[in-house]
Amino acid sequence: MSKEPDRLFAQPLAQVPDFAFNEDVVRVFPDMIKRSVPGYPTIVENLGVLAAQFAQPNSVLYDLGASLGAVTQALRRHVRSDGCRVIAVDNSAAMVERCREYLNGQDSMFQELLPVQVIEGDILALDFQPASVVAMNFTLQFIAPEQRQALLTRIRQALLPGGALILSEKLRFNDAQEHELLTDLHVAFKRANGYSELEIAQKRSAIENVMKPDSLEEHRERLLAAGFSKVVPWFQCLNFASLIALP
Ligand SMILES: C[S@@+](CC[C@H](N)C(=O)[O-])C[C@H]1O[C@@H](n2cnc3c(N)ncnc32)[C@H](O)[C@@H]1O
Ligand SMILES: O=C(O)C(=O)C[C@]1(C(=O)O)C=C[C@@H](O)C=C1
Numbered sequence: 001m002s003k004e005p006d007r008l009f010a011q012p013l014a015q016v017p018d019f020a021f022n023e024d025v026v027r028v029f030p031d032m033i034k035r036s037v038p039g040y041p042t043i044v045e046n047l048g049v050l051a052a053q054f055a056q057p058n059s060v061l062y063d064l065g066a067s068l069g070a071v072t073q074a075l076r077r078h079v080r081s082d083g084c085r086v087i088a089v090d091n092s093a094a095m096v097e098r099c100r101e102y103l104n105g106q107d108s109m110f111q112e113l114l115p116v117q118v119i120e121g122d123i124l125a126l127d128f129q130p131a132s133v134v135a136m137n138f139t140l141q142f143i144a145p146e147q148r149q150a151l152l153t154r155i156r157q158a159l160l161p162g163g164a165l166i167l168s169e170k171l172r173f174n175d176a177q178e179h180e181l182l183t184d185l186h187v188a189f190k191r192a193n194g195y196s197e198l199e200i201a202q203k204r205s206a207i208e209n210v211m212k213p214d215s216l217e218e219h220r221e222r223l224l225a226a227g228f229s230k231v232v233p234w235f236q237c238l239n240f241a242s243l244i245a246l247p
Contacts, residue, residue: 001068001102006032009202019206021067021092029068029095035193036203037138038186039237043168047135048074050234050244054164056132058083061114064123065139066090069099069116073106075135076113084132086116089123096120124151128158134165137242141169141211148214152226159247165228168235168242170213182239189238219243 006028009016019025025032034040048071055061061079063072066088075086088103090096100118107113119126123139124147134155140148155165173179190200214222220231220243228245235242 001030002027002098004028004031006035007199008032009199009206010196012198013202016202016205019203019210021090021095023094026068026092026094026098030070033067033070033138035195036190037170037240038189039235039240042237043137043235043240043242044070044074046235047071047137047166047168047242048076048078050164050166051075051133051135052078052080054133054162055079055081055084056160056162057081059132059160059163060084060129061086061133062128062131062135063088064126064134064136065142066099066118067092067095069103069118071135071137072099072103072116072118075133076106076110076116079114079133084114086114087119087129088116089119089121089126091120091122093120128154130160131158132160132163134159134163136165137168138170140167141213145212145214149222149226152222152228156227156245156247161247163247165223165245166242167219167223167245168240169219170211171236171239171241172213172215173239174215174217186238186240213239216241216243 004027061075066072069088072086072088096118103116223231223245230246232244233241234244
């Protein structure tokens with residue numbers, strides 16, 4: 001994985017453009033996401049552990065919004081069920097290109113890994129195959145809010161009995177005090193990871209139009225409306241959480 005440090009927002013920008021998963025972001029992405037998302041390494045590794053509990057033999061495991069394939073790699077480290085394969089999907093050409101390189105690297109280092117197909121495409125237009133595991137690690141928050149319900153309904157319809165959707169998201173909070181406290185603590189986390197006040201402020205403006213977090217209550221209600229029977233939060237660190245949704 002690239003070790004290039006994220007300095008994308010370090011210099012003052014006359015106008016901060018909307019955040020996009022382009023070449024510049026791809027170059028620094030491993031550093032950016034680790035320094036921006038509290039608990040990210042724990043979530044990714046344990047997503048593999050969780051997935052191994054839900055994976056059904058001879059089924060598909062999806063990694064939706066795969067970026068550089070960190071989740072796909074964790075699935076391949078942990079899932080041992082016979083005949084499983086991973087489908088990783090992302091609509092950023094730059095991400096997909098680098099993701100394929102990293103997965104080739106994993107293939108050259110380890111034997112008997114699950115086969116993986118990396119698709120450059122929009123998850124909103126995906127024709128889902130029956131799947132036992134669907135992982136969406138910090139991807140739903142980038143989907144237009146009015147499209148989220150239909151997408152989750154299609155994922156629910158594709159899920160096999162005994163499978164699960166694992167959904168990680170940045171959260172907002174309906175209680176103003178809770179929202180302010182956890183937002184301030186997230187800023188402290190970024191500061192502790194070496195981001196300056198300018199970097200934090202410019203990144204905030206870059207993502208505010210493109211990334212719209214929901215509350216835990218909104219996630220739960222929408223997942224139940226999509227036909228999931230049970231929603232179980234398994235991880236929260238500050239304003240970032242991960243949920244298991246059972247069919
Ligand atoms: C925050 S990143 C995901 C991080 C990644 N899952 C991980 O754990 O390292 C969000 C990703 O979702 C992708 N994305 C956003 N909207 C998408 C869409 N409609 N279809 C496919 N991918 C999408 C972006 O290109 C980006 O790579
Ligand atoms: O909320 C923030 O400040 C973030 O930087 C979060 C976040 C994310 O949750 O995906 C946003 C964009 C980048 O992909 C990395 C992290």
